[in-house]
Amino acid sequence: MIEPFYELFLSRYNYWMAIILMLIGLYALIAKQNLVKKIIGLNIFQTAIFLFYISFAEVRGGTAPIYTAEGVHALYVNPLPHVLILTAIVVGVSVTAVALSLIVRIYEEYGVLDEDELMLAVRKR
Amino acid sequence: MTIINHVPVLLVAIPIIASLLILAAGWYDRRFCYPIALITILSQFVASIAILLQVLDGGTIHYHLGNWAPPLGIELVIDSFNGFILVAILLLAAATIIYARRSVEKEIAPDKIVSFYVLFQLLVTGLVGMTITGDIFNLYVFLEISSIAAYTLIASSRKPHSYVASFNYLILGSIAAGFILLGIGNLYVATGTLNMAELAVMLPASYHLATIHSAFLFLMIGFSIKVAFFPLHLWLPDAYAESPSAVTVLISTVMAKVSVYALFRILFTVFTTAYIIDSFPVTGFILLMSTVAIVAGAVLAIAQEDLKRMLAYSSVSQIGYIMFALGVANEIALEGGLLHILGHAVMKGCLFMVAGMIIYRMGTSRLSDMKGLSKTMPISCAAFALAGASMIGIPPTIGFMSKYYLVLGAFEAGLWPYAAVLLIGSLLAAIYIWRFIEIAYFGDPHGADHNEEQTQTAEREGPLSMLAPMVGLAILCLLFGIFVEVLMQAVGPAALLLLGGA
Numbered sequence: 001m002i003e004p005f006y007e008l009f010l011s012r013y014n015y016w017m018a019i020i021l022m023l024i025g026l027y028a029l030i031a032k033q034n035l036v037k038k039i040i041g042l043n044i045f046q047t048a049i050f051l052f053y054i055s056f057a058e059v060r061g062g063t064a065p066i067y068t069a070e071g072v073h074a075l076y077v078n079p080l081p082h083v084l085i086l087t088a089i090v091v092g093v094s095v096t097a098v099a100l101s102l103i104v105r106i107y108e109e110y111g112v113l114d115e116d117e118l119m120l121a122v123r124k125r
Numbered sequence: 126m127t128i129i130n131h132v133p134v135l136l137v138a139i140p141i142i143a144s145l146l147i148l149a150a151g152w153y154d155r156r157f158c159y160p161i162a163l164i165t166i167l168s169q170f171v172a173s174i175a176i177l178l179q180v181l182d183g184g185t186i187h188y189h190l191g192n193w194a195p196p197l198g199i200e201l202v203i204d205s206f207n208g209f210i211l212v213a214i215l216l217l218a219a220a221t222i223i224y225a226r227r228s229v230e231k232e233i234a235p236d237k238i239v240s241f242y243v244l245f246q247l248l249v250t251g252l253v254g255m256t257i258t259g260d261i262f263n264l265y266v267f268l269e270i271s272s273i274a275a276y277t278l279i280a281s282s283r284k285p286h287s288y289v290a291s292f293n294y295l296i297l298g299s300i301a302a303g304f305i306l307l308g309i310g311n312l313y314v315a316t317g318t319l320n321m322a323e324l325a326v327m328l329p330a331s332y333h334l335a336t337i338h339s340a341f342l343f344l345m346i347g348f349s350i351k352v353a354f355f356p357l358h359l360w361l362p363d364a365y366a367e368s369p370s371a372v373t374v375l376i377s378t379v380m381a382k383v384s385v386y387a388l389f390r391i392l393f394t395v396f397t398t399a400y401i402i403d404s405f406p407v408t409g410f411i412l413l414m415s416t417v418a419i420v421a422g423a424v425l426a427i428a429q430e431d432l433k434r435m436l437a438y439s440s441v442s443q444i445g446y447i448m449f450a451l452g453v454a455n456e457i458a459l460e461g462g463l464l465h466i467l468g469h470a471v472m473k474g475c476l477f478m479v480a481g482m483i484i485y486r487m488g489t490s491r492l493s494d495m496k497g498l499s500k501t502m503p504i505s506c507a508a509f510a511l512a513g514a515s516m517i518g519i520p521p522t523i524g525f526m527s528k529y530y531l532v533l534g535a536f537e538a539g540l541w542p543y544a545a546v547l548l549i550g551s552l553l554a555a556i557y558i559w560r561f562i563e564i565a566y567f568g569d570p571h572g573a574d575h576n577e578e579q580t581q582t583a584e585r586e587g588p589l590s591m592l593a594p595m596v597g598l599a600i601l602c603l604l605f606g607i608f609v610e611v612l613m614q615a616v617g618p619a620a621l622l623l624l625g626g627a
Contacts, residue, residue, distance in 0.1 A: 029296060035292065040506075042296065042300075043298070046299075049307055052248075053310050056314050080313075081310075086264075087266055091302075095302075099295050102280055103292070106285075106288045122289055
C-alpha cells in the first residue's frame with residue numbers, strides 16, 4: 001500500500017513540488033485579472049522550471065564541482081544545469097522588467113490594471 | 126585560420142557589438158544610428174550568401190565556439206537547411222531596414238529612435254543566432270533575446286493599444302519559452318547532452334520513455350505558440366496590427382519564419398521522422414490542425430475591416446500551409462513547405478510594406494478609407510496586386526510554385542481531401558486579396574463616406590527608400606516563381622536533410 005505511494009510521490013517529491021508550483025503559476029497567469037498578479041504568476045511559473053532543473057542536477061552524496069584532493073574520482077553534483085539556470089534567471093528578470101514597464105505604460109494610458117476593465121477601455125477608444 | 130572560417134560566429138558577434146555601437150553613437154548624434162544598423166545588416170546578408178554557397182559547395186560547416194569541441198562546447202552548425210533560411214531571413218531584414226528609415230521617422234517618437242535601432246539590431250541578431258546554433262539551450266537563449274526585443278519593439282508605436290498587444294504577446298511568449306525550457310530540461314535528463322546532433326544520435330535508444338514524450342510535447346506546444354499555429358495564434362493579430370509598420374514587416378516575415386525553422390529543426394533533425402511518424406504519431410494531428418488553420422485564418426481575414434489585421438489573419442492561414450508540409454512529411458511536400466517559408470516571407474513582407482506605406486501617407490489602415498487609392502498610389506497598389514497574386518497562388522509566382530509542390534506532396538501521400546483544403550485556402554485568399562484590389566482600383570473616392578482630408582494627404586506615393594524595397598520584393602515574388610530551379614538547388618538538399626538523407 002505504502003510502497004507504490006512512496007515510489008510515485010515521496011521519492012520524487014522535488015518533481016511534484018515543481019509541478020505544483022508550475023500549475024499555481026499557470027493558474028495565476030491565466031485566471032488572475034490584475035496584470036501585476038499575472039506577472040507574479042509568470043515568476044512563480046519560471047521559478048518552478050528553475051527548481052526542476054536544479055533538483056535533477058542533484059547527486060546524492062555529491063560534492064560541489066570543485067577540483068578537490070580526490071581528483072576526478074570524487075562524486076560531483078552536475079554543474080551544467082546550474083549554469084543553464086543562471087542564464088534562464090537573467091532572462092526571467094529581463095522579461096519581468098519589460099512586463100512591469102509595459103504595465104506602467106498601460107496604467108498611465110488607461111488608468112486601470114484590471115484585465116476586463118482594460119479590454120473595455122481599449123474598445124472604447 | 127583566415128577570417129572566412131570565422132564568418133559563422135561573426136554573423137552573431139558583429140551585430141551584438143553593432144547594437145552597442147548604435148547605442149553609443151546615439152548619445153553623440155541620433156543620425157549615426159541608422160547607417161550603422163544598415164551597414165551591419167547588409168553585410169550580414171552578404172556574408173550569409175557567401176556561407177550558403179560554401180555549404181552547397183563543400184558540405185555542412187561546423188564552428189566550435191572558443192575551440193571547445195561539441196559535447197563540452199557550443200557549436201554553430203550551418204547546413205543546406207538553415208543556410209537557406211539564413212539567406213531568406215537576412216534578405217527580408219535587409220529590405221526592412223532600408224524601408225524602416227522613413228517609416229520610423231513618421232511612426233516613432235524622435236527620442237525613441239536610438240533604442241528602436243538598438244532593439245531592431247538585437248532582434249535580427251537573436252533570430253540569426255537561433256538559425257545557426259547547433260546547441261538546443263543556445264537556441265532558447267537566442268529565442269529569448271529575440272522575444273524580448275520583439276516585445277519592446279511592438280510597444281514602440283505611438284498608439285497606446287500597442288502596449289496591450291505587446292503585454293499579451295509577452296504573457297503568451299513567456300509561457301511558450303517556459304515550455305520550451307522544460308522540454309529542453311527533459312531532453313537533458315534523458316540523454317545528458319544539449320548538442321542537437323548528439324541528441325539525434327542518443328534519442329532513438331529512449332524513444333519509449335515518458336520523459337521524451339513530455340519533452341516533445343512541451344517543445345511542440347512552445348514553438349507552436351511562437352509560430353502562431355492555430356489555435357495558439359491569439360497574440361498574433363494584435364501584435365501585427367498595433368506595432369509600427371517596419372516592426373510588423375520584420376516580425377511577420379523574419380521572426381515568424383525563424384520560429385517555423387526552429388520547429389522543423391527540432392521535429393525533423395532532433396527527433397527525426399522515425400519518432401514523429403512511428404514512435405509518437407503526431408503528423409496526422411498536425412495535418413488536421415493545419416487544414417483548420419488554413420481555412421479558419423482565411424475566413425477570419427475576410428471578416429476584417431482593417432488592412433493590417435486582415436494581413437495578420439492571412440499569416441495565420443499561411444502558417445497553416447507551412448505546417449501542412451510538416452504534417453505530410455514527404456520530400457515533395459517539404460520542398461513546398463520550405464519554398465513557402467521563403468515565398469510567404471517575401472510576399473507578406475511586400476504586403477505589409479504596402480500597408481505601412483498607406484499608413485505613412487494616409488495615417489489609416491481601415492479598408493473603407495482606401496477607395497480609389499490606385500489613382501494616387503499606383504505603384505503601391507500594383508505591388509500589392511502582384512504580391513497578392515502570389516498569396517493566392519496564381520502562376521508564375523512563388524506562391525503558386527510552393528502550393529503546387531504542397532499539393533503534389535499531398536497527392537503522393539494519398540491525402541486527396543487534404544489537397545482539396547489547400548485549394549479552398551487559395552480561393553479564400555483570393556477573396557480577401559480581392560477586397561483590397563476592388564476597393565483600391567474600383568472604389569469611388571467620392572463615395573458617400575468620403576473623408577476630404579484623408580485623400581488629400583494621400584495625393585502621391587511615399588518616399589523612394591520605402592518604395593524600392595517594396596517593389597523589389599514584389600518583383601522577387603515573380604522572379605522566384607519563374608526561376609524556381611535556382612531555389613530548388615538549395616531547397617532540394619534541405620528537404621532531403623530533414624528526412625534524414627544526404
